Amino acid sequence: MATKENSVPIPTVVEVDPFIPADQQKGIHNRWHPDIPPVATVKPGDVFKVQCVDWTGAQIGNNDFSDDIMNVNLTKIHNLSGPVAVDGAEPGDCLVVDILDVQPFEKMPWGYTGIFELENGGGLFAKEFQSRAAKAIWDFHGVYASSRHIPGVRFAGVSHPGLIGTAPSQELLDTWNAREGVLIAQHAEAMPPVAYPPEPIGAYVGQELPDEVRAKVYREGARTIPGREHGGNCDIKNLSKGSRCYFPVFVKGANLSVGDLHFSQGDGEAGIITFSCSIIKNGIEKFAMKQPIFLPSPVDPMYSAKLIFEGISVDYHGDGKQYDMDATVAYKQAALNAIAYLQKLGYSRQQAYLLLSAAPVESHVGAIDSPNACVTLALPIGIFEDDILPREEGLTAKVRGQCAIRSDGLVDS
């Protein structure tokens, strides 16, 4: 018969508490550096769980104001769990990581999507919108998320780690710091900054370390904000539970770290990720790897009916300027087109932007032909309670309230 004895739970190699500030906990770090020792070691083939705090380390609450977003301390992010070493992995190898599951903590069935202040975090539209903090809390009900701040929508999550990567070698780290330093120097006055150099303030490694190692890590450790050759903050929603990812290995043990779990694209969540790893010797050479490659999951949500918006590399939502095959400008226009459409349905611009940041939208790169890049953004129709199709009678603006905003009532302009 079924007994406790013949039932072996999957072991957890990093345990954290989502309600305790990250910098008071073991097994968490927030910079990339080769000298951060592994907090656990697993064997190829082991199945194991890693618990993660949300990326801010419990700074954001389940409430109806965005003041916590406004005041978030970004020197302290992103909080990653690990590193976890894999026995036998060596530089040049390929670490095969099966992302077997991503689940929220049972005691914390919610997450959030935020718009950051222009001066503190910024974001894709920081300058266009002169961003003020805003927030939506998402409640997780099994496979679905919905928000009291964005009524009329429910979607199935594509749960994935926003941030996952192997540790860089010292050489790779030095390369990052050098090339990003050049860019920063070229745009010294930019607000928000174009990139973030190493920053000892807020740096954290939650384990016993010799002082000189800690100082070196804090002084040199790469910020976790962008994705890089080792993976990192790629926010690839298709790196979801069920996917298999191939990482290049740069240090002995590979030293895998993970954090910033997303229930869906773009929303922050604490939770538990289940892994299994294996090693392909000399995989970097075998597969000509300069960055991770991966196989997507067979269990991503299937919303076949979509409404697709186009954008080109002309800032027609702004000053009308023509850019040279710039896919980022095109992507922003497509998003702005979608936001304008959603506003016709009664959503505020803040709600619309938060929705696009969290829902299972897809953005494709179409043609890049001189001088325009063409990018599309696809919005699944099935996530809306009402019919949102463009019909002859036009769109109906319902009363949708507003998302969580600053307690002083200020919203972006």
Add this chain to the structure above:
Amino acid sequence: MATKENSVPIPTVVEVDPFIPADQQKGIHNRWHPDIPPVATVKPGDVFKVQCVDWTGAQIGNNDFSDDIMNVNLTKIHNLSGPVAVDGAEPGDCLVVDILDVQPFEKMPWGYTGIFELENGGGLFAKEFQSRAAKAIWDFHGVYASSRHIPGVRFAGVSHPGLIGTAPSQELLDTWNAREGVLIAQHAEAMPPVAYPPEPIGAYVGQELPDEVRAKVYREGARTIPGREHGGNCDIKNLSKGSRCYFPVFVKGANLSVGDLHFSQGDGEAGIITFSCSIIKNGIEKFAMKQPIFLPSPVDPMYSAKLIFEGISVDYHGDGKQYDMDATVAYKQAALNAIAYLQKLGYSRQQAYLLLSAAPVESHVGAIDSPNACVTLALPIGIFEDDILPREEGLTAKVRGQCAIRSDGLVDS
């Protein structure tokens, strides 16, 4: 019983011959201008067919050298069929276009994918590769395409018009010419050029026109190379047969033109497109449209198993430079990662690039976080005869020959 009398074929409103140079045929034009009169008028609800030559107007042949690509006359492109006016459409309306079918000519069951010369056509990697002309001929066997120039691959097409749009108003045309003119002036020395100004040489409108109208169209008409607010050369593979597209209307009758049919993403094809149109009055305002929006087709190929490559906005395949959240750079790295992988399987770089240009790959924009954009490129596994997964034993380089290259044997470097 079934009789000819009770069976009414769908009417064809523009007829062309794919074997006759485009500039010897009626119903074709290759510039965007409001003064090009419609060659046919349909009523809302009509189902009708439009025949299209390939975008070069029969310049490219089904042969095993790329000299025709090398020498292609690009002042003559893209050859569009139309315009077709829709009764009752007025500026400010939305033209709803059902793309009901896209089929090759029965007498011409093939198409091609080309890499253009750096100095004549260029392309995304023109500078990186110092491009020399190359070509793959694709044979269409029902829903599938395969190429003697890229062995080991067969894929189901996502047939779509690469180029479709409504006519611009004079005001919109002037805006285009102005903003692109600024960009051209800023990069006067660029090779390939960053954009193409109006060019009377090679301009063509295949209908009787007063001389002064013809001269004005040739002098002012916008080149067809980029996509713009009216649609145009967006190469959106999901605008495939079965999709419904909503275009803004800028001139009376809407004046829809179409060309550059693709059997699959990126390959040129002559063929026949079937449409049905309707009008939503005042649709631009109703849907806050600044560009077309569309509903994808339910019949696109479904290849669920994919191998996905990542790229960030660091030119690590080149000089290692860090770019500022540039999705185009990231997209190029992802493509270069895929090309490097395919080379491990024995494909030449030219074959690999042509394959990515024609096969049903998908490119998604992931995170754009300072300073990196992260873009992915997904390659369907099911289009390969062999297993291409990254397995422990590495990849096997088969003998794959080469694509069509220049008769002087020169390939890019």
Add this chain to the structure above:
Amino acid sequence: MATKENSVPIPTVVEVDPFIPADQQKGIHNRWHPDIPPVATVKPGDVFKVQCVDWTGAQIGNNDFSDDIMNVNLTKIHNLSGPVAVDGAEPGDCLVVDILDVQPFEKMPWGYTGIFELENGGGLFAKEFQSRAAKAIWDFHGVYASSRHIPGVRFAGVSHPGLIGTAPSQELLDTWNAREGVLIAQHAEAMPPVAYPPEPIGAYVGQELPDEVRAKVYREGARTIPGREHGGNCDIKNLSKGSRCYFPVFVKGANLSVGDLHFSQGDGEAGIITFSCSIIKNGIEKFAMKQPIFLPSPVDPMYSAKLIFEGISVDYHGDGKQYDMDATVAYKQAALNAIAYLQKLGYSRQQAYLLLSAAPVESHVGAIDSPNACVTLALPIGIFEDDILPREEGLTAKVRGQCAIRSDGLVDS
């Protein structure tokens, strides 16, 4: 440049005219028999087209009465094109058939779905409904079909041959006739009959044949109504364009015949099918084949949102009788549940039944647990113009008219 000379159309090996009665045409037959000689021979790897009349051989017209269905001569069906021999195929081999395309004749862009008279054709609900002839004409507009007889619906077709198979050996034919003869003898009084024995009346082989061969074929030839070990009338909608099918070979040359093309599940259509064949020697043994196996197409329509009806093996729509794990009874209940639902939307029972016969519905076998089989029928929501979901306010019955019925006005009861 593109020329007629470098463009080779795909050859057609069987040509027919959909407007001429089948029994006046070459290359058509309507019985299965090993002694019917091939009308064409192809080589492995050849791509070729076969034209097909509709299964009745032009008996049904594009009109608004069902009298042609009522009076259809079923001794003359199904009209198959072929046989086509494949060089080198021998008994015991496996014939690999790529169904590359299925297209309607350009001159006949329509098909039909019919309900047959209880006494002439019958059908699944012949007895329950005391069936009277009814019909819907479907117009083909590219990838979509719609019907003036069933308003409010448009769906993408899953075009496939309803009837395709290799020729039986004499031994296999004898087995069929013997086992079906037993069943017929056991249910001699059944109306409609439980099976159909060989029937010389209406038999047809459209080629020159020695009299004794013709007489033997007409006397012994198996009727084409059911599917059998060689394929035959399986009406498997997933055997659609793009699929690859593996047939057992029973006679030299395999002798492939095909007919009863469907634009979608269950509607009759004349048209053109494109094939390519290859041979796997000794494939029957290699794959333990007792019937065809196949790989579905990557291009079937994707309607992810569905409304699913259940049915069990209790005739609760009739006398309430409990059947013993009978999946056919369960299937019928699921269909009757769907029909009842559609009637709430304003469709007549005849319209609803015709719609289920033609639309891309899917029926799955769930549990078969004593004493009930459980079968589901899934109706794609996206094929309806209106929202048909079961909402709180109930369903709205629109005026939907009626399908084509008998000119005497009689409908089933």
Add this chain to the structure above:
Amino acid sequence: MATKENSVPIPTVVEVDPFIPADQQKGIHNRWHPDIPPVATVKPGDVFKVQCVDWTGAQIGNNDFSDDIMNVNLTKIHNLSGPVAVDGAEPGDCLVVDILDVQPFEKMPWGYTGIFELENGGGLFAKEFQSRAAKAIWDFHGVYASSRHIPGVRFAGVSHPGLIGTAPSQELLDTWNAREGVLIAQHAEAMPPVAYPPEPIGAYVGQELPDEVRAKVYREGARTIPGREHGGNCDIKNLSKGSRCYFPVFVKGANLSVGDLHFSQGDGEAGIITFSCSIIKNGIEKFAMKQPIFLPSPVDPMYSAKLIFEGISVDYHGDGKQYDMDATVAYKQAALNAIAYLQKLGYSRQQAYLLLSAAPVESHVGAIDSPNACVTLALPIGIFEDDILPREEGLTAKVRGQCAIRSDGLVDS
């Protein structure tokens, strides 16, 4: 910040222990009867969890022999959790049940698939195989299951409740007992029996009840083996997490019960299901409901590449007998064809049958034309580690061991 106070876990309304025999626990019952009182009551809109033991109530262990299957006490099944009443539901209403999640217990990450003895449980092939007990244990690793007893396979689960339904009214219960009684009487000697009458032995209701109520429930309560008008044991894999199901209500409060959770089709699992319910007044009439209807989940696994086997209603794996349009016979032939194919890959017949019972296969009903039903069974290719396609070189039989069999070594014949 995130705190325990602003985080409310989803409440659990029925708690059980998967390691304690079901008949020693509260909140479990194993018969359908209107007089079983609800063990919990929820309000429309509440989100709540229900824990379930496996359907046998802990009789089956995680070990390598099938003796527990052989000796399973089937009078005690299926163990259901509930009933849960929904405030305001009345006979004639429709109960809308959102199945929000299905998860295994963290402490019991495994399930099993069994073949039952001919004389104790039987099953679809009980007579054909003269079934002897066999078993496969499946380990759950996040979204995937794999088994040490069936090597070479890993699949994403389609987690769903095998058994879910509302309580019958006394009138409906009487109908069930009457109609099944007739069938049993007609096949009094059948082994396995064609159906199971009410059986006081093994009956269980885990709550305080007046003796006469308990006696009535045990005496009259319908067995849980088949699906019926209220839902029940339908084993519909698409009733998975994310689906929305509409149940007819027969008693005040609806009294929903659930059990027999499946990680994938056909394997037993203890676990936790998350629900939310609402009520549509008078829904039975509104939707013409005679059985549940449902909307499938957007998150079912997508394995687009499949190998599909056909079957017709001729017992060609047995005595060759022709059946009359019998979809069950056809379904069995399709399954036997798949099993024969899998045996060519080295799997034992028991392994193959267990695999088909657990993996995400799909069975469709194709044509039902006199005298043959045609049924297909689709096996996803992506669940196999190796390539299983039918290639020219045939199939390679690997050493696959055997599943768990009886400790006396007896397997079916």
